[in-house]
Amino acid sequence: MTSHDIQVLQDREKQVWTKGLSKDFTCDRRSTAGAVTQRACAFCGSRVVLYPIADALHIVHGPIGCAAYNWDIRGAQSSGSQLHRNSFSTDLAEKEVVFGGEKKLEKSLLELITFYRPKAAFVYSTCIVGLIGDDVEAICRTVSKTTGIDVLPVDSPGFKGTKKTGYQAACEAAYRLVGTGSTEGIKKHSVNLLGEFNIAGEAWMIREYFERMGIEVVSTITGDGRVDDLRRCHGASLNLVQCSGSMPHLARLLEKNHGIPMKRVSFFGFEDTAQALYDAAEFFEDPELMERAQKLVREEIAKYAPQVKKFRRGLKGKKAALYVGGAFKAFSLVLALRSLGMKTVLAGTQTGSAEDYEQLREICDDGTVIVDDSNPLELAKFVLEKDVDLFIGGVKERPIAYKLGVAFCDHNHERKIPLAGFAGMxxxxxxxxxxxxxPVWKFVPRRNSSDQLGPEPTSVKGVSS
Amino acid sequence: MLEGTTAEIRERKALRVNPVKTCQPIGAMYAALGVNGCMPHSHGSQGCCAYHRSHLTRHYKEPVVATTSSFTEGASVFGGMSNLTTAIENIFSIYEPEIVAVHTTCLSEVIGDDIPTIIKKAAEAGKIPEGKTVIHANTPSFVGSHITGFANQCEAFVKYLAEPRQGEEPRKMINIFPGFVDPADMREIRRLADDLGIEYLMVPDASDVLDSAYDGKYQMYPDGGTPVAGLKMMGENQLSVGLGPLASEPALKTIAKKCEQPTELLELPIGVSATDAFVNSLRLAAGVKVPTEMVRERGRLIDMISDMSQYLHKKKVALFGDPDHLTSMTRFLVEIGMEPAIVIAGHPGKKWEKKIREIAPGAEVRASSDMHYLHQWIKNHPVDLLIGNSYGKLVAKAEDIPFVRFGFPILDRVGHRAFSIVGYRGAMRLIEKMTDTLFDHTDRLCPDEDLELIQ
Structure with a gap:
């Protein structure tokens, strides 16, 4: 299949844009029925955002599949409780679909809370619960009263929308805990980290930077998260929001109701990590803080820049494609790849907003293709057309890249090594x-002059081939 | 990480902790991928489709393509007819499959979408191109498990595509329903049939689809898969052999009724006697002799079992997974002198429990159960070996039990993609895996003076 054989779904024409060529660009719309979309649902969005709150109980109210598919699939690490790595489900069967699942949910919650004594419990509604009309809110209230533990409904039936809708529901649920703890002893120079998932321990690295600067991290809400931190996070002076998709809603609630300003940051790549630290220092208007930030950045870059430089020679001029969940990650990746001498020729996201894409268009080079809510055929088309050397994406994109003979880097939740901060670069x-x-790419037929099976046969004297 | 699990077993009725099954649609999707040029279509929210594709990709390490009706709140209230109609139109015009296999989800089941009528109307409106087909299977996620979904999709192939026999005499050809096994297993089942020299049609066949060779291209429809033309001819064949009762029985029942075809339902050919039964069934139906090389292959397996028997004898094994796999595996373990101590399935079924108790009297057997129970039971009754899918590593680590990966899904190892566990060769591979694991464990933990060079 050549790239010309592959068409862009007509209905999606405005979701594909080439810098320097195209005019209109549309995003933030529902996937076309019948498309092979790489997107997931509202339930998935809620579940992944709250999952790293490690000392809470997370129970999926629905048939078994919804609980099975996201069981321990994210590398969000916890420094203590590992309760979140279990999979709890009400495993709804036909009987409950007909007569309602409220009783089963109540019983499940009581059994689990008695057994595990969690700090709080989150109850995720799935499609079917939205449809059969279980009053999850009421059950949560009753169980909270009986057990004395906060039981929080997450309104996340899958059909409500994409992951983005689910992020919102997750933020609403988490926000119910905010303000229920004491803020005593929180320093003036304090921040919350929002949207940092502590994949492979990244939040720990970032936390350490702030501690070195003299800034207290009150809570990392979505990575190595703790219920008690969430309860008192309204005592922080500033919210630093990473991952443009998941957490802005909570940050806005904290801004509106508690007067805590927010700053969007990224801890990916030297430039963005340094900028994030400077932004925080600047906010507190303390020259000493800024000095410490500058010193830290100097030290870290002196330590790691030479190591990064070693890789530049091999990578210079290589072309990259990226397809990630949220757009903010895409910005940082474009810059980080540029610092390695690489060029981004295709950039796309599952759930970027108009504002995100505007920024993405600005930082990309001419000729870069930008896609919203893409699918395997389209991605394959552009990878071939642009003769890409590296694809950055998630689980569904990896085998496509490999099949095309293109290198791959997982920048999603299945990555195994920390990519954030200076060391992460x-x-x-x-x-x-x-x-x-x-060396495996030398076997790729299209990079190979001959399509022969193995090396060219050398003729042997006396033997006709 | 399972430090919260205690030895004290509480009877639970209401909930599942760490499941040993997943839902129907993923099984239907896998079965549909085993048909050449087939686009599986998930009629529900887009999350279901994304989850199934990701999960299958993690197991097979291959691109998995499927489309979705992308339900909205509106569709959930007014029904998914317009979504499915638009989807059918879009799929044929853009992705150009030969056939679309629609499966339902809990959402569309509860709404009560009448899929056959929607397909009929789409056909009447000219939305299904000439010569192309749309079929469907009902796969409510709140009934059974992923195995049920696979079985329902296989039944749908027969229901929609098989025609009653036209010819006077049946064709000298056998339909083989392989059950929910890996592509490598389907390949091995085919090899056994090829070596016996029989004509057959395998339904479905995911080899060369989900274990396709690297060629530097992206093919939305890889070369493998059962051809639709073959499926349409199923009724002409002399016999249908179904492997794995839960995965294959519905298809067999339907073909027996619709095409008046004889059928034979067997266990998955894992282990000596289950493979014997499969080989015998094909041999007798086709009137062929078992080739000498296959007799030798079996002999090499028995030889390996005897060589290793002292290390296998009375070793206590905990198994969990899907019922069809567990039935054959339990039988194999008994055959080689091991002792199945606990056998746990997530899939419901009293009949299956009874069967396992017959094969392994004294074993703790539970259907509709979960890993949490398995773990608690093991805490009270230590075992020598744990066998099951990748989730078992959590229990294996917590209790320091040698662990062999077996079944679906395997998310953290590569072997199942290339090497089969069915047939005589597959049994040899299982012996190798079990003894390697047991020996590695002993070697790592024993004092230096006990380290054995020769085993």
């Missing part, structure tokens, strides 16, 4: 180099 460069420079 070295890991990123190393991971990219490991894949891009792998």
């Amino acid at each position: 070295v890991n990123f460069a190393e991971e990219v180099a490991q894949s891009v420079l792998s």
Whole structure:
């Protein structure tokens, strides 16, 4: 199949845009029925955002599948309780679909809370619960009263929308805990980290930067999260929001109701990590803080820049494609790849907003294709057309890249090494180099002058071939 | 990470902790991928489709393509007819499949969408191109498990596509329903049939689809898969052999009724006697002799079992997973002198429980159960070996039990993609895996003076 054989779904024409060529661009719309979309649902969005709150009980109210597919699939690490790594489900069967699942939910909650004594419990509604009309809110209230533990409904039936809708529901649920704890002893120079999932321990690295600067991290809400931190996070002076998709809603609630300003940051790549630290220092208007930030950045860059540089020679001029969940990650990736001498020729996201894409268009080079809510055929088309060397994406994109003979870097929740912060940039460069420079690509037919099976046969004297 | 699990077993009625099953649609999707040029279509929210594709990709390490009706709140209130009609139109015009296999989800089941009528109307409105087909299977997620979904999709192939026999005499050809096994297993089942020299049609066949060879291209429809033309001819064949009762029985029942075809339902050919039964069934139906090489292959398996028997004898094994796999595996373990101590399925079924108790009297057997119960039971009754899918590593680590991966899904190892566990060769591979794991465990933990060089 050549790239010309693949068409863009007519209905999606305005969701594909080429810098320097196209005019209109549309995003933030529902996927077309019948498309092979890479998107997931509202339930998935809620579940992934709250999952890293490690000392809470997370129970999926629905048939077994919804609980099975997201059981321990994210590498969001916890420094203590591992309760979140279990999979709890009401496993709804035909009987409950007809007569309602409220009783089963109540019983399940009581059994689990008695057994595990969690700090709080989140109850996720699935499609079917939205349809049969269980009063999840009422059950949660009753169980809270009986057990004395906060039981929080998450209004996340899948059909409500994309993951983005689910993020909102997750923020609403988490917000119910905010303000229920004491803020005593929280320093003036304090922040919350929102949208940092502590994949492979990244939140720990970032937390350490702030501690070195003299800033207290009150809570990392979505990574190595704790219920008690969430209860008192309204005592922080500033919210630093990473991951443009998941957490802005909670940040806005904290801004509106508690007067805590928010700043969007990224901890990916030297430039963005340094900028995030400077932004925080600047906010507190304390020259000493800024000095410490500058010192930290100097030290870290002096330590890691030479290591990153080692990888540049092999990677210079290579072309990259990226397809990620949220747009903010895409911005940082474009910059980080540029610092490795690589060029981004295709950039796309599952759930970017108009504002996100505007920014993405600005930072990309001419000729870069930008896609919203793409599908495998389209991605394959552009990878071939642009002769891409590296694809950055998630689980569904990996095998497509490999099949096309293109290197891959997982920048989603299945990654195994920390890619955030200064040290993370070295890991990123190393991971990219490991894949891009792998000897396996020499077997790719289209990079090979001959389509023969194996090396050209050499003729042997006396033997006719 | 399972430090919260205690030895004290509480009877639970209401909930599942760490499941040993998943839902029907993923099984239907897998079965549909085993048909050449087939686009599986998930009639529900887009999350279902995304989850199934991701989960299958994690197991097979291959691109998995399927479309979705992308339900909205509106569709959930007014029904999914317009979504499915639009989807059918879009799929044929853009992705150009030969056939679309629609499966339902809990959402569309509860709404009560009448899929056959929607398909009929789409056909009448000219939305299904000439010569192309749309079929459907009902796969409510709140009934059974992923195995039920696979079985329902296989039954749908027969229901929609098989025609009653036209010819006077049946064709000398056998339909083989392989059950919910890996592509490598389907490949091995085919090899056994090829070596016996029989003509057959395998339904479905995911080899060369979900274990396709690297060629530097992206093919939305890889070369493998049962051809639709073959499926239409199923009724002409002399016999249908179904492997794995839960995965294959509905298809067999329907073909027996619709095409008046004889059928034979067997266990999955895992282990000596289950493979013997399969080989015998094909041999007798086709009137062929078992080739010498296959007799030798079996002999090499028995030889390996005897070589290793002292290390296998009376070893206590905990198993969990899907019922068809567990039935054959339990039988195999008994055959080689091991002792199945606990056998746990997530899929419901009293009949299955009874069967396992017959094969392994004294074993703790539970259907509709979960890993949490398995773990608690093991805490009270230690075992020598744990066998099951990747989730077992959590229990294996917590209790330090040697662990062999077996079944679906395997998310953290590569072997199942290339090497089969069915047939005589598959049994040899299982022996190798079990003994390697047991020996590695002993070697790592034993004092230096006990380290054995020769085993």
